[in-house]
Amino acid sequence: MTLSTLDLIIVACYLLGLLLLAYQVSREKSGHAKGTNDYFLAGNSLPWWAIGASLIAANISAEQIIGMSGSGYAIGLAIASYEWMAAISLIIVGKYFLPVFLKRQIYTMPQFLQQRFDNRVRTTLALFWLAVYVLVNLTAVLWLGALAVNAVTGLALFESMLLLALLSLTYSLYGGLKAVAFTDIIQVVLLVAGGLFLSYVTLQQIGAGAGVLAGLxxxxxQAPDKFDMILSPDHPHYASLPGLSVLLGGLWVMNLSYWGFNQYIIQRALAAKDLAEAQKGIVFAAFLKILMPLIVVLPGIAAVLILPDLAKPDQAYPALMNLMPSGIKGLIFAALVAAILSSLASMTNSVATIFTMDIYRQLKPAASQQHYVLVARLTGVGALLLALVTAKPLLGDFDQAFQYIQEFTGFFTPGIVALFLLGMFWPRTTANAALAAAIGSALLSLLAKQFWPELPFMDRVGLVFLSCLLLAVLVTLAEQKPVPATAVQLSDIRFDTKPAFNLAAVAVSLVVASFYYAWW
Structure with a gap:
C-alpha cells in the first residue's frame, strides 16, 4: 500500500460525494417510477454543461489516461492527434449529425438504422456494438484501470477490477443516464485538476525548480523526437501514425465514427433539452478536448526523462503518480478513479440501452416501461461480469492497449461511417447497400491485414472506407429501386447554426491548426 492516510481520506471523500450526488439527482417524485426515457435519456433534460462534461468524462478513461500516456512515452506528442482532430470532429457532429438524430427522436443508433433501412441492419449493428462495448471497451477500461490501482495501492489486479466494477454500479445501476451525466461534472473537474497538476509537478521537476516553462x-x-506531430516514414511508430495520413486519411473516419455514431458517446447529446442545448454541449466538449493532451500525453512524454527505464510504456502514468507527495497523490488517484468510473458507468448504461431497446424489446414488445428498466439493470450487471472474466485474456499481453483498441475497432468503423453518411445524406441508399458496407468493412479489413500487413492501420481504415462507400453506391444502383419511404428528409432539418457556434468552430479550428504549425 503506497497511499497515505491523507490520500485515502481524499479518495474516500470523493467517492462519498459522488454517491450522494448520484442519489440526489436520481430520486424521482413521489408516485413516479422510472420509465425508459428517464433511464436511458435522462428524461431529455440535460443542460449543455452536463452534456459537454459527460461527453469528455465518458471518453477520457483508463484507456485514454493510461494508454495515451503510454503512447506519449513511446511515440510522443503525435498521439495527441486523436484529441485535437477529435475537437474538430465534434464540431462536424454538432452541425450535421445531431440535427438528423434529434429530429428522429431516437434512443439508440441501431434504432435510427431501423428507421432508415430495416430490422436486419438494426440487429446486425446492435450485436456488433454490444460485442465491441463489452469485449473491447469495458475490458480495456477495467484492465488498464486495475493496472493503475494495482500500481498505486498494491491491490491485486482482479480485486482492483472487481472494486471498480462495483463502484460504478453503485451509482449508475439505479439512476441511469441522469445519474451518470450529472456525476460526470464532478468527474471532469477532478480529472482536469488532477491531470493538470501532475503535468505541472513533472515539468517543475524537469525544470529543476525554475518553473513550468523552463521544464517544458x-x-x-532533451527529447526533441517526442515533439514531432507528423511522423516520417522511417520513424519506428510510423505504422501507428502514418505521417500526413493522420490529417488527411483514416483518423477522420475513426473520429466521426466514435463521436457521431458511438452509442455511449452520442447518447448524452440525444438526452438534451433541445438541439441548441446539445450543440452548446458539443462546443464545450470540443474546447475541453483541446486541453486533454496536457493531461494525458504530456505526463507520458515527461516520464521519458524522469523514468527512462520503464518495462512497459503503459506504466508511465501510474509510476509518475507514485512519485507525488502525500495528498497530491490522493487527488491525482481520485481523478484517475473518477475517469475510470465515469467510462464504466457510461458504457454499461449504453450496453443496457442497446440490448433492451434494440434486442429484447423486439422479443417482448408489450412489456411495461418498468420491466424494460429492470432488464436494463440486469444487462448492466451481466456486461460487467463478462468483461471481468475476459479482460486479462484479451489485454494482458499488450504493451500499448490504446493502439490495440484503435486497430481492432478500425476493422469495423469504415463500414459504419459509410452506411450512416449515405443513410443520412443520400436518399437512394438501400438496406442491402448498408449491409454490404457493414459486412464488407470487416472482410476488406481482414484481407488488407492479411495480404498487405505493412499498410498502416490508419491508411487501411481510409482505403476501406472509400471501398465501402463505392460498394454501397454500386449495390444501390444495381438494385434500381425508387427512393425508399424511410429516406431521411433533409428539407425540414435545419443545419444552420447560431453565430456563437460558428465562432467557436472557427476558434477550435485555428487553435488546432496552430498546434500543428508549431510542432510540425
Whole structure:
C-alpha cells in the first residue's frame, strides 16, 4: 500500500460525494417510477454543461489516461492527434449529425438504422456494438484501470477490477443516464485538476525548480523526437501514425465514427433539452478536448526523462503518480478513479440501452416501461461480469492497449461511417447497400491485414472506407429501386447554426491548426 492516510481520506471523500450526488439527482417524485426515457435519456433534460462534461468524462478513461500516456512515452506528442482532430470532429457532429438524430427522436443508433433501412441492419449493428462495448471497451477500461490501482495501492489486479466494477454500479445501476451525466461534472473537474497538476509537478521537476516553462523547454531540448506531430516514414511508430495520413486519411473516419455514431458517446447529446442545448454541449466538449493532451500525453512524454527505464510504456502514468507527495497523490488517484468510473458507468448504461431497446424489446414488445428498466439493470450487471472474466485474456499481453483498441475497432468503423453518411445524406441508399458496407468493412479489413500487413492501420481504415462507400453506391444502383419511404428528409432539418457556434468552430479550428504549425 503506497497511499497515505491523507490520500485515502481524499479518495474516500470523493467517492462519498459522488454517491450522494448520484442519489440526489436520481430520486424521482413521489408516485413516479422510472420509465425508459428517464433511464436511458435522462428524461431529455440535460443542460449543455452536463452534456459537454459527460461527453469528455465518458471518453477520457483508463484507456485514454493510461494508454495515451503510454503512447506519449513511446511515440510522443503525435498521439495527441486523436484529441485535437477529435475537437474538430465534434464540431462536424454538432452541425450535421445531431440535427438528423434529434429530429428522429431516437434512443439508440441501431434504432435510427431501423428507421432508415430495416430490422436486419438494426440487429446486425446492435450485436456488433454490444460485442465491441463489452469485449473491447469495458475490458480495456477495467484492465488498464486495475493496472493503475494495482500500481498505486498494491491491490491485486482482479480485486482492483472487481472494486471498480462495483463502484460504478453503485451509482449508475439505479439512476441511469441522469445519474451518470450529472456525476460526470464532478468527474471532469477532478480529472482536469488532477491531470493538470501532475503535468505541472513533472515539468517543475524537469525544470529543476525554475518553473513550468523552463521544464517544458528542457523536455523539448532533451527529447526533441517526442515533439514531432507528423511522423516520417522511417520513424519506428510510423505504422501507428502514418505521417500526413493522420490529417488527411483514416483518423477522420475513426473520429466521426466514435463521436457521431458511438452509442455511449452520442447518447448524452440525444438526452438534451433541445438541439441548441446539445450543440452548446458539443462546443464545450470540443474546447475541453483541446486541453486533454496536457493531461494525458504530456505526463507520458515527461516520464521519458524522469523514468527512462520503464518495462512497459503503459506504466508511465501510474509510476509518475507514485512519485507525488502525500495528498497530491490522493487527488491525482481520485481523478484517475473518477475517469475510470465515469467510462464504466457510461458504457454499461449504453450496453443496457442497446440490448433492451434494440434486442429484447423486439422479443417482448408489450412489456411495461418498468420491466424494460429492470432488464436494463440486469444487462448492466451481466456486461460487467463478462468483461471481468475476459479482460486479462484479451489485454494482458499488450504493451500499448490504446493502439490495440484503435486497430481492432478500425476493422469495423469504415463500414459504419459509410452506411450512416449515405443513410443520412443520400436518399437512394438501400438496406442491402448498408449491409454490404457493414459486412464488407470487416472482410476488406481482414484481407488488407492479411495480404498487405505493412499498410498502416490508419491508411487501411481510409482505403476501406472509400471501398465501402463505392460498394454501397454500386449495390444501390444495381438494385434500381425508387427512393425508399424511410429516406431521411433533409428539407425540414435545419443545419444552420447560431453565430456563437460558428465562432467557436472557427476558434477550435485555428487553435488546432496552430498546434500543428508549431510542432510540425
Amino acid at each position: 523547454d528542457q523536455l523539448m531540448l
